[in-house]
Amino acid sequence: MPQPLGFFPNLLRRFRRDRRGVTAVEFALxxxxxxxxxxxxxxxxxxxFASQVLETITQDSARMILTGQAQNSSLSQAQFKDLVCGHKLSFVFDCRNGIYVDVRSYGQVGVVKVPxxxxxxxxFINDMKYCPGQDSNIVVVRLFYEWPIYVTKLLGYDLSNLNGSKRLLSATAVFKNEPFPVGGMTCS
Structure with missing residues (x-):
């Protein structure tokens, strides 16, 4: 049965006035x-947040070298890393496998080179050294962590600076060791 000519304009008018489902469509968009x-x-x-936690741990751990406690205790690189990991990092970082510790000492300011x-x-270039130095040495303590990036790369806002969608977080402490008596500390 054919529809009257006025049916189509009435249908459009009713469709335009009907507001049911508008919220769902807007939400979907x-x-x-x-x-x-x-x-x-x-x-x-x-x-x-992770970067700030790493920065705080670096400052706290560097104090052991600054005051000569690490040198007088003859801490190795692994022991110093254990000290770093002892700061309750497990809630943010995979400390045992993911934290890299780099400690370098220099006799004077003019020769400081941070690679x-x-x-x-x-x-990531993993050429970590551990040389806490003697008293009055300039020391650079750096911690690194490869943080995985998931969401932002997909959106075109890429936070990663390493291959594999990772961001290298780094924290640095630079200081001059306090005067302290120390035995023969070797660098590794």
Whole structure:
């Protein structure tokens, strides 16, 4: 049976006035962008938080070298790393396998050279040294951690600076050792 000519304009008018389901359609359009932005903000905040925790642990651990306690106790690189990991890092980092400790000492300020740990190919250069130095030496203590990046890379806001969607977090403490009596400390 044919429809009257006025049926189609009436149908369009009713469709335009009907507001049921508008909220669901609007949510379907906005939700992916909202959740993508929310997860990007959370991931960025986590990176900053982890970086700050690493910075705090570096400062606390460097104090053992600054005061000569590490040298007088003849701590090895592994023992110093255990000391670093003893700061309750397990809630943020995989400390035993993921933290890298680099300690270098210099006789004077003019010869201090801090190498870049990221190669041109975006890989981590693991040439860690442990030389806490003698009293009055300039010491550079650095901690590194390869933090995995999940969300932001997918959104085009890439936080990674290493291959494999990872960001190298680093924290540095530079200081002059206090005067202290020490035995023969060797560097490794």
């Amino acid at each position: 906005v939700a992916p962008v909202f959740f993508a932005l929310l997860f990007a903000i959370i991931e960025t905040a986590m990176v900053f 870049n740990q990221i190669s041109a190919g975006k890989t």
